[in-house]
Amino acid sequence: MLATAVHDTIAAVPTAVWDALGPGGHVDRGHAYLAFREHVEPGLPTVITADDAHGPAAAAHGCLSTPRSALLSHPWKMLTASQFLRLERGDPGAAEAEREHGRLLDALGGRTAADLTAALGEAIVFRGFDSSEILLRPGLDGAQRDAALVSVVDRARELVERGRAGAVVLPFVRPEDTALRDVLRIRGFRHATLTGISVLDLSPFRGYHELLASFRTGRRSRYRNEERALAGSGLALGTVDLAGHAGRVAELEAQTARKYGGSPDPAGLADTRRTMARMLGSSVRVPVATRDGDIVACGVHLVDRHSYLSLTYGCDYAADRGTAYQCINFYDPLRHAFSRNLRQLRCGFEAFAPKLLRGARLVRRETWIWTPRGDRLDAVGEVLRLLGRRTAEHFTELDAGRH
Structure with missing residues (x-):
């Protein structure tokens, strides 16, 4: 049986406890880096931990979005930004894409991040430097892993249902994180690939x-x-x-x-x-x-x-x-x-052209969103589908061009 807890700062979780969940030498998953994120993110931190009979089994770190949150830390800014429509000069489909984007945003609540915040509320956003994940204690078997992931995801949804936020968002899930993706899908999250990072593999x-x-x-x-x-x-x-x-x-x-x-x-x-x-x-x-x-x-x-x-x-x-x-x-x-x-040089989000030109490869990230109102969730899914389709086409062109 897993017991979950919610903390308003990572400082409430001892460094040794956090490290037992296996940041594994990755600075951007570590206690100090996430404490620094709390310093730079304007919104209230949210840390969820799940313990079993052997101690901490899983944990996730996020912050509540606010109007002052930067673009990549505010999902409603991402959904409304024309940047993620991937409009290209001379693209014959650009005008139609803009019209469809506006229509779908209107159905969701409005065409600005402020409009969507009024309709959906702010979001608890779980992210690190360039990924969104739930840390797991090494050595869990498949059933234990899935139970730990479910406990954290369900506690995050419960926070929304109790009014702490309007949505749960994991904006940068790695496509290869199949266990997390499966849990998010089962729990009703909608998703699409909206952005990616550039990586040079040195290994x-x-x-x-x-x-x-x-x-x-x-x-x-x-x-x-x-x-x-x-x-x-x-x-x-x-x-x-x-x-x-x-x-x-x-x-x-x-x-x-x-x-x-x-x-x-x-x-x-x-x-x-x-x-x-x-x-x-x-x-x-x-x-x-x-x-x-x-x-x-x-x-x-x-x-x-x-x-x-x-x-x-x-x-x-x-x-x-x-x-x-x-x-x-x-x-x-x-x-x-x-x-x-x-083993690698990680070059961050967006601004792909100069990075791919110098040998980096494009690595996708998936944005997963859940909000409790079914009609709003469906409307979120429609916006994600449009942006995901546009991004997929853009990334295919980028991948082809780098060769």
Whole structure:
């Protein structure tokens, strides 16, 4: 028999208890990273644990969405954003897709995230860096695993039925997580693939040059030319301590956010970076491009025993940056990953083209949503079907193009 509990912060679950569920050296599943997520997510945290006679068997970490939640942490922003219609210039079906999207959103409650929040309520969103999962204690057999998954999912649905939220959403489920997907399907969740991540698999290669040798000539030349171009521009690559350079890092991140339509708070972002440095310590790596000692571009990345995670990029748009973006986000991380015998470079969501151009592969993520009103759930399913169909077509084209 499993006993479930709900906590309003991961701090209520001891680190040793969480680690017994097998984050397994993955920084983005660990206690410290999820505590940091609570710092950056504006909504109330929700942690569900399930214990059997032997102790903790399963757990999930999420946060309640709010109007201030970022796009990929707010499912109603995802459902209403034209970005996920994958509209292409000259696409003969674009106008019809927009009309159908609007009609389906109207049936659901409205065409904005605020409209959907009014109709559905905010959602408990279970996610980490680039996946949504329920952690399980190693060694569970199939029946124990399924019972543990069901207990967590059912407790999340119960929270919604009791008014804590309007929906349960796992926005980034891995397609290979068949046990979780089966439970979500049985429990009535609707789903579709709305987005994906880009991953460079390093496990077949013994080093950076062997990776390059595996590429076709054009891609190999791109790597070499862009690295040479950075050196020729007078920039130097290095790394800096995040805590000691949080102000400059935040200033550069804010410039990039503003360029792409954001309204960042540089002072608040600097405080967030100092907190990140304190909470995540040696897992944080900050590659930079400098000219005469001044930082003109930077990344904020994480490293664990398995993977290199590329989180954010920032730069000074008034400076000559050369090929800093490419070197900070691809070439320097790859060299570092090989030096640590890491198995993959995980490049995050969206912005697929530059990542696939440099050899990454597109890895799908599925969005699963449940809300208790049957008519609303069916309407959610219709919107998901449209966006999923559009995304599938777009991803097929991307997969074909990278070859």
